[in-house]
Amino acid sequence: MPEPAPVTGVEVVEMGPDFIVLTWDPVPGATRYQILVDQNESGEWDDHYSSEPFFRLEGLEPGARVRIVVRVREIAGERVSWPASDPVLLPEPGPVTGVKAVERGSDFIVWAWDPWPGATLYQILLYMDGGYEREVHYRSEPSFRLEGLEPGGAARIIVRVREIAGERVSWPGSVAVQTETLPPPPRRCTNERRLALRYSDFVSEWDGTPFRVDVVGDFPDYVTETDLESLLVPVGLLEDKIEAQLGYRIVEMGDVIPVPDGTPPGWNGDEKTYNRTCPLSRDRGQIHFIYLDKTIDTPRGQAGAVAFPRCGSFAIVKTESGIGHDWPGRDWGGPTMHELFHVFGFAHIEDYDGRRGVPMSRALDDSAATLGAESAIWVDIDYLRCIFPEGG
Ligand SMILES: [Zn+2]
Numbered sequence: 389m390p391e392p393a394p395v396t397g398v399e400v401v402e403m404g405p406d407f408i409v410l411t412w413d414p415v416p417g418a419t420r421y422q423i424l425v426d427q428n429e430s431g432e433w434d435d436h437y438s439s440e441p442f443f444r445l446e447g448l449e450p451g452a453r454v455r456i457v458v459r460v461r462e463i464a465g466e467r468v469s470w471p472a473s474d475p476v477l478l479p480e481p482g483p484v485t486g487v488k489a490v491e492r493g494s495d496f497i498v499w500a501w502d503p504w505p506g507a508t509l510y511q512i513l514l515y516m517d518g519g520y521e522r523e524v525h526y527r528s529e530p531s532f533r534l535e536g537l538e539p540g541g542a543a544r545i546i547v548r549v550r551e552i553a554g555e556r557v558s559w560p561g562s563v564a565v566q567t568e569t570l571p572p573p574p575r576r577c578t579n580e581r582r583l584a585l586r587y588s589d590f591v592s593e594w595d596g597t598p599f600r601v602d603v604v605g606d607f608p609d610y611v612t613e614t615d616l617e618s619l620l621v622p623v624g625l626l627e628d629k630i631e632a633q634l635g636y637r638i639v640e641m642g643d644v645i646p647v648p649d650g651t652p653p654g655w656n657g658d659e660k661t662y663n664r665t666c667p668l669s670r671d672r673g674q675i676h677f678i679y680l681d682k683t684i685d686t687p688r689g690q691a692g693a694v695a696f697p698r699c700g701s702f703a704i705v706k707t708e709s710g711i712g713h714d715w716p717g718r719d720w721g722g723p724t725m726h727e728l729f730h731v732f733g734f735a736h737i738e739d740y741d742g743r744r745g746v747p748m749s750r751a752l753d754d755s756a757a758t759l760g761a762e763s764a765i766w767v768d769i770d771y772l773r774c775i776f777p778e779g780g
Contacts, residue, residue, distance in 0.1 A: 390417060395458045395473040407446045412458050412473065414441040420462035424472065426455040429505070437461065454478040455505050474553040475506045483560045484510070484547045489567040490531070494539040497567050500531040501547050509551035518542040518566050518751025518763065526550065539572035540766040542751045544758070566751070566758060571766045577774035580746050584733025584775040587745030588697030591733045593673050596780030598627070601728070602642035603677045604668065606656060608711070615716040616644045619677060619704070622721030623728070625761035633769045636778045639728070642674075656681050656703075659694060666699035675731060676701035677724070683707055692756070693723040695730035702727035722758035729768065733775055746771045 397413035410423070423443050424433040436443060448454060457472035486502035501510075512525040512532050525532065534543055544566040549559045585591045593599075601623045603616050624641035631637050647655070648669045655667040656678055668676050680703040684691040692712035695702040704712045704720065712720065729752055735745030737753050748768065755763035 392470040394471040411442040422461040484562040487565045494570040496535045498533045503530040511550040513546040515544040519754040580774035588733040590700040598637040598640040600642040601675045605644045680705045695727040721760040722755035725763045726755040
C-alpha cells in the first residue's frame with residue numbers, strides 16, 4: 389500500500405459557461421478518485437467520483453465561484469481516506485473584496501477583508517497620509533494593523549492575494565480604501581483666512597451662505613448629461629462631510645448649467661486668457677466647474693485639471709488621451725477636491741511658504757486617484773472652518 393498523499397497537478401483543461409473538465413496527476417494504484425465541489429462558498433461540498441484521473445463537472449451555475457479539491461478514495465479497490473489536493477478556484481482569481489476599517493484610534497487603524505479560500509499570504513500596498521508614495525507589507529491573516537499615525541490623518545490601502553497554499557500568485561488588487569484616524573481637538577484659528585485670501589480672491593465672497601458649484605455644460609458632444617451630472621456627485625459628498633464635521637455648510641452641489649448669456653465665443657479655449665478675463669458672469673459665491681478645450685503642458689506631463697481661484701472656477705482639461713486623460717468612465721472626485729480647494733485658498737505642500745495660502749494635506753495634494761470626497765480629510769476641513777467661519 390503506497391503512502392497516503394494529496395493529489396497533485398489538479399488543472400482545468402476545458403471550461404464552458406456551465407461545465408469544466410479537470411485533470412490531475414495519476415496516482416499509482418488508484419481505482420477511485422473523489423472530486424469535492426463547493427459553489428459560491430456555501431460550505432457544502434458536493435461529491436463526485438471518477439475512476440480515471442480526469443472529470444467533467446457539469447451543471448455549474450454560470451459565473452459561480454467554485455472551489456474544487458480532489459483526493460484518492462480507493463487504492464486497488466480498497467477504500468482509503470487520503471488528504472485532499474490544493475483547491476482549484478474558479479473563476480480566474482479575482483480581487484480581494486470587503487476591505488474595510490474595523491477599528492481606529494487617534495494613532496492607529498485596523499483593516500480587515502474577506503478571507504480568500506486557500507490564501508496563505510496577502511500583500512498590502514500602503515499609501516501613507518493618502519499620498520502617492522507606497523510601502524509594501526505582507527500578512528498571512530486577512531487583516532492589517534497600522535500604528536504611529538497622526539490624529540486627523542489618513543492612510544489608504546489596496547490588498548491582494550500573493551500566495552495560495554504557499555504558491556506565489558499575481559492577482560489583481562482590491563479597490564483602494566482610505567481611512568482617517570480619530571481627530572485631534574480643532575485648531576485655534578489665527579491668520580488662516582488672511583493667508584487664504586492672499587492665495588484666492590474668491591475667499592472674500594464668503595458671507596455665510598454655502599458656495600454653489602455648477603458645471604458649465606459646454607463639453608465635447610460625446611460627453612452625456614449623465615457624465616456631466618456625475619461630476620457633481622463628489623461635491624455633494626463634500627457638502628455632507630463638511631456639515632458632519634463643522635455643523636454648518638460651506639459648499640453645496642449645484643446643477644449642470646448652460647454657458648451664461650453674453651459669454652464670448654472661444655471662452656474656454658485658452659487658460660491664460662481665461663484666467664486674465666474671467667469671461668463667465670456669475671453670482672456671488674457661485675463656483676463654475678468648466679471644461680478647458682486646450683491641452684496644458686507642465687513639467688510633469690499634460691495637466692488633467694486646473695484651478696482659476698481669481699475667477700471662482702476650476703476646470704477639467706483636454707489632453708491627448710481625451711478629457712482629463714481618461715474621463716468620462718472614472719470617478720473624478722480626487723481632482724475635483726484638489727482644484728476646488730485651490731479656489732478655497734489652499735496651496736500645494738511644496739509651494740506653501742507660510743505667507744500665501746494654507747497647506748493642503750498630503751491626501752488632498754496627491755488626490756488624482758482618490759474617489760469621491762475622500763481626499764479632503766479632517767485637517768483640510770478644519771482649515772475651512774477658520775477660512776469660512778460660521779455665519780460669514
Ligand atoms: Zn494643484
